[in-house]
Amino acid sequence: MADRAAPFPPGSFLASLDDASRTSLVDAGRGMSLPDGSSLLFEGDDSGRMIVILAGSVRVFSTAANGREVLVTLAGPGEILGEMSALDGVPHSASATTVGDTEVVMVPGHAFRALMASNAALATGVALRLTRELRRMMHQRVDLEAFDVPTRLARILVDRAGEAEPHDDGAIELPISQYELAEVCGASREAVTKALGTFRSRGWVRTGRRSITVLDVEALRARAS
Numbered sequence: 001m002a003d004r005a006a007p008f009p010p011g012s013f014l015a016s017l018d019d020a021s022r023t024s025l026v027d028a029g030r031g032m033s034l035p036d037g038s039s040l041l042f043e044g045d046d047s048g049r050m051i052v053i054l055a056g057s058v059r060v061f062s063t064a065a066n067g068r069e070v071l072v073t074l075a076g077p078g079e080i081l082g083e084m085s086a087l088d089g090v091p092h093s094a095s096a097t098t099v100g101d102t103e104v105v106m107v108p109g110h111a112f113r114a115l116m117a118s119n120a121a122l123a124t125g126v127a128l129r130l131t132r133e134l135r136r137m138m139h140q141r142v143d144l145e146a147f148d149v150p151t152r153l154a155r156i157l158v159d160r161a162g163e164a165e166p167h168d169d170g171a172i173e174l175p176i177s178q179y180e181l182a183e184v185c186g187a188s189r190e191a192v193t194k195a196l197g198t199f200r201s202r203g204w205v206r207t208g209r210r211s212i213t214v215l216d217v218e219a220l221r222a223r224a225s
Contacts, residue, residue: 009165012078013129014052021122024115026052029107034098041082041096046089048109050082056102057175062094071180074099076164083126086112099175149187150195154224156184157205161214171206172214181212199223 008015014022029052034040040051043062051058053075060072060081072094075081085092086109098104116123136159147155161172176184182192196212199205204220206213214220 008078009076009163011162012076013080013125014078016128017125018121021119021125024119025107025112025122026054026105028111028115029105031103031105034102034104036098036100036102038098038102039095040098040104041092041094043093043095044091046085046091047082048086048089050080050086050107050109050112051096052105052107053077053079053081054103054105056104057099058096058102058104059099059175060094060096071176071183074160074174074176079163080129083112084130085109087116149185149191150198151224152185152187153181153192153195154199154220156181157199157212157214158217158220158224161217161220170215172217174212174214175210176212177210178207178212 014025017025029049031054034056040058041047055077058075058079058081060075061069062072063069075096081096082092084090086107089109116126157174160174160176164172164174166172178193178196179189181196182189185192196205196207199220200207202216202219204214204216204223206215
């Protein structure tokens, strides 16, 4: 298992907690090391648990009425999943599967609720996280109307890069395909591919089979403004 006391990416949920709260949350569950493609949560299922990600990435997606999978987000080290269902008992609104080798902690819902009731710092942290996610969704909705595809793409890449751990050379690899990026952008795959080609020619990103590597966050941030 990953070092539970190791630094987590700035802006991640676990990084926002004090050491005592972080330890209490992680120790409340059972650690698991999982391979690529492992299912963690199922949409519509009432698992009664929430997930803490220690290492690796998790793909969160919802299934539309026509059977098409729609990417919701990619969650990395230091993030949590399933906290809303663990709190209100409503079935999960999305499914989650691992991307590559991933280490997580499964926290039973009753243990999570007990911690929320007894630890004000943790409860505040969860409230702030939910507020952040709500604002992100609102911003994405506004972006669909206000910005062109390259600008929306740059904003999404900057946002995702801020939640990921950079390599030693500063590059940030995001385990997301161009098809999934198009879904998040609310644009056609062709439009996203064209925008990525421009970013790639300028040395801002590198594209792989199912990944986008951010090479110049500041250039993307300038393009996103």
